[in-house]
Amino acid sequence: MDSSDLAAVWLTLKLATTVTLLLLALGTPIAWWLARTRSRVKNVVAAVVALPLVLPPTVLGFYLLIALGPYGVFGQATQALGLGLLPFTFAGLVIASTLYSMPFVVQPLQNAFEAIGERPWEAAATLRASPWDTFWTVAVPLARPGFLTAAILGFAHTVGEFGVVLMIGGNIPDRTRVVSVQIYDHVEAMEYAQAHWLSGAMLLFSFIVLLALYTFNPSAMNLKGRR
Amino acid sequence: MDGIRVRLHIARSDFLLDVDFELPGRGVSALFGPSGSGKTTCLRAIAGLEHADDAYVAIGDDIWQDRAAGIFVPVHRRALGYVFQEASLFPHLSVRANLDFGRKRVPAGERRFEPDPVARLLGIEGLLERKPDRLSGGERQRVAIARALLASPRLLLMDEPLAALDLRRKQEILPYLERMHDELSIPIIYVSHAPDEVARLADHLVLLDAGKVVASGPLAETLARADLPPSFADDAGVVLDTVLDGHEADVDALSRLRFDGGVLYVGRRKEAIGSHLRCRIHARDVSLALQKPNGTSIVNLLPATVTAVAATDTPGHVLVQLRMGPAPLLARITARSRRELDIAPGRQVWVQIKGVALLG
Numbered sequence: 001m002d003s004s005d006l007a008a009v010w011l012t013l014k015l016a017t018t019v020t021l022l023l024l025a026l027g028t029p030i031a032w033w034l035a036r037t038r039s040r041v042k043n044v045v046a047a048v049v050a051l052p053l054v055l056p057p058t059v060l061g062f063y064l065l066i067a068l069g070p071y072g073v074f075g076q077a078t079q080a081l082g083l084g085l086l087p088f089t090f091a092g093l094v095i096a097s098t099l100y101s102m103p104f105v106v107q108p109l110q111n112a113f114e115a116i117g118e119r120p121w122e123a124a125a126t127l128r129a130s131p132w133d134t135f136w137t138v139a140v141p142l143a144r145p146g147f148l149t150a151a152i153l154g155f156a157h158t159v160g161e162f163g164v165v166l167m168i169g170g171n172i173p174d175r176t177r178v179v180s181v182q183i184y185d186h187v188e189a190m191e192y193a194q195a196h197w198l199s200g201a202m203l204l205f206s207f208i209v210l211l212a213l214y215t216f217n218p219s220a221m222n223l224k225g226r227r
Numbered sequence: 228m229d230g231i232r233v234r235l236h237i238a239r240s241d242f243l244l245d246v247d248f249e250l251p252g253r254g255v256s257a258l259f260g261p262s263g264s265g266k267t268t269c270l271r272a273i274a275g276l277e278h279a280d281d282a283y284v285a286i287g288d289d290i291w292q293d294r295a296a297g298i299f300v301p302v303h304r305r306a307l308g309y310v311f312q313e314a315s316l317f318p319h320l321s322v323r324a325n326l327d328f329g330r331k332r333v334p335a336g337e338r339r340f341e342p343d344p345v346a347r348l349l350g351i352e353g354l355l356e357r358k359p360d361r362l363s364g365g366e367r368q369r370v371a372i373a374r375a376l377l378a379s380p381r382l383l384l385m386d387e388p389l390a391a392l393d394l395r396r397k398q399e400i401l402p403y404l405e406r407m408h409d410e411l412s413i414p415i416i417y418v419s420h421a422p423d424e425v426a427r428l429a430d431h432l433v434l435l436d437a438g439k440v441v442a443s444g445p446l447a448e449t450l451a452r453a454d455l456p457p458s459f460a461d462d463a464g465v466v467l468d469t470v471l472d473g474h475e476a477d478v479d480a481l482s483r484l485r486f487d488g489g490v491l492y493v494g495r496r497k498e499a500i501g502s503h504l505r506c507r508i509h510a511r512d513v514s515l516a517l518q519k520p521n522g523t524s525i526v527n528l529l530p531a532t533v534t535a536v537a538a539t540d541t542p543g544h545v546l547v548q549l550r551m552g553p554a555p556l557l558a559r560i561t562a563r564s565r566r567e568l569d570i571a572p573g574r575q576v577w578v579q580i581k582g583v584a585l586l587g
Contacts, residue, residue: 119311119315120315120317122276122302122311122315123309123311123315123316125303126274126302126307126329126378128303128304128332128378129332130301133332138319
């Protein structure tokens, strides 16, 4: 592995960590709402969140490119805020990856929250705990396996993505060139030795992650084959 | 001004609850009725766990809910304790942490109980370090009751706390409930469909049927009503509060129970003389005679006056309400006997009591 490979590995880990934290912060309230709401728009929201499961990454990437680009709504907003344009930057990559991996975080969390049921809420309320208090002292501890599954899946899925990265991030060393793109470059350049090293590492990483997931939380099994 | 005032109107597509009653601010009030009568919905609405279309709920001068005035105190701000049918302990917390959950959320100045005496009262001192999944059903329910008490409630709500337990577990918990009744000054609303539990624990009785209050009043008086709907009349019987008066000669091994209307003889009791004992007499265990019966094996023979006669669900039978002095009694006899003995209000008769069930 040369320095550009290491840079790609480092960038991938940075991206996956950032995205995982963001996913937990954004996915938890969404999962929470989906688990508890009786609203009629629940299914609409659930379907939107699940879209990346079925959409080709290029479609998501294409729309994001448009929206974040100079003529898109978000692109104009970021420009007005002095942030410049996000496509082909690390920040753009973070946004795209967060959207793309959202269902892998929301679904395990939603299942975990739904499994808790109403009763612990009611019991906590009769014991003087406010809803906010109950969320932290009862729901989060009871949903811990769900959080673990969500974090692992969110992280691993971000590491493994390619199409969205290429569409929105391009292939800029140290900024958007992650491992999957780097492998693509190596193969294009017929550098099979380097491609082997990185691919082998990815294979091992993915296997270890899934093994850990199924060992510590067998109920996560029902997510396999979702992609 | 320490009574409990409840008015609820809850309309569901398949069910209507419309109740309005007042309960004493002390002792155990039972909400009793067949399943589907709305007991649990009623209790949940008092706690604020169930939406009510119209409601007024007040504990003394503490108003929890008043639709007309736009008051709805959220559940977690109501000084209540709630014991669910299934213990509903938090599985991720130890027994000690479960007990502490409500207590530490009550300001120190408002706490009414300390963990140690409550744990002793319910016999769970030895379980404090365990997780809920390491407890038996009965132990779990006792922890749930202790946890509710430690939240310093002004009102304790219990939703069939024994219904999910087998007979042995029930017998294990009932004495603790009786101790709570005797030693604590918190009013309790107790939902049950088990007549024995109600007869044993309650001081006040609210009978519910199909979402409506059928009767409400002191336990002994309410149980003795002859005009209740047939669904209650089937298991009709009265409760008498008695005092253990003394023992008969050793050879008989009988004890005397004194009550306002006379003396009952029962098998020898181990309680101290002067103890208060509550007993239940089923209407089907009472028969009537015009003269004092001679040559009968029944030892409990008492004079009584007929006060009312009512129809029952059982074909060929009627329910007779009587008074032995001030104490009420119900007897279920055949319609033929009623006609032949000419049983009517005002008639003086002798009652033969075949069975006296001591509660507790």
